[in-house]
Amino acid sequence: MYSNSTVVRSSITRSLRSKAHSFGFFVIHINQSVDLESFHPPPFASAEDERLNFLCPVQALRCYVNRTRPLRQSDQLFVCHRTRTLGQPLSKQRLSHWIVDTVSTAYNGAGLPPPGRVAAHSTRGLATSWALFRGASMSDICTVASWATPHTFSRFYHLNVVEPALPSLGTRVLEVARSHR
Numbered sequence: 001m002y003s004n005s006t007v008v009r010s011s012i013t014r015s016l017r018s019k020a021h022s023f024g025f026f027v028i029h030i031n032q033s034v035d036l037e038s039f040h041p042p043p044f045a046s047a048e049d050e051r052l053n054f055l056c057p058v059q060a061l062r063c064y065v066n067r068t069r070p071l072r073q074s075d076q077l078f079v080c081h082r083t084r085t086l087g088q089p090l091s092k093q094r095l096s097h098w099i100v101d102t103v104s105t106a107y108n109g110a111g112l113p114p115p116g117r118v119a120a121h122s123t124r125g126l127a128t129s130w131a132l133f134r135g136a137s138m139s140d141i142c143t144v145a146s147w148a149t150p151h152t153f154s155r156f157y158h159l160n161v162v163e164p165a166l167p168s169l170g171t172r173v174l175e176v177a178r179s180h181r
Contacts, residue, residue: 096120115159125157133161 039056040049053059068079073087078095080088090098099120107114115129116122128141138150147153 099123115161125159126161128153128157129159129161132158 038053038058040052041056042053044050044053065077068081068087071087072079074089076089078090078098080086080090080094096119100118103118103123103126104114115126124145128145131141132138132153138153141153142148142150145153145157
């Protein structure tokens with residue numbers, strides 16, 4: 001449940017906007033800000049709403065920034081947590097590993113195989129494909145992703161996120177033919 005009245009315009013969001021170049025992976029386009037809305041914010045209407053609030057990206061970012069504040073040696077959003085590099089800026093390569101691990105873990109936790117080979121850049125296709133599946137308009141998707149036309153999405157990024165484990169049409173046709181012998 002997203003509520004427009006709960007759009008967070010916190011110091012985190014302002015910080016992200018002011019450092020668009022540093023956090024380009026989060027602010028999708030340098031010339032465009034993206035406001036994060038709270039996901040199932042308090043007051044909770046049910047125990048399920050309270051449980052779902054743990055998935056809130058706004059809450060997660062606030063928690064992460066607060067927990068890493070004492071050890072930060074950089075103004076970069078993501079910092080290292082290993083002892084010898086504690087608080088130093090996280091490398092692009094390490095961030096890429098974190099993203100791939102998170103996407104793979106999420107799909108495995110849901111009992112689903114990830115759609116295709118997962119790479120850090122594939123989150124762009126995954127996120128926009130899920131947004132389309134969940135009812136976002138193609139116009140909104142193109143705007144946020146900075147695509148001039150839907151052609152870019154359909155040609156390079158659109159993924160079958162609904163039923164990735166189903167066999168292809170050709171396999172289905174052959175199975176039907178084999179079952180009618």
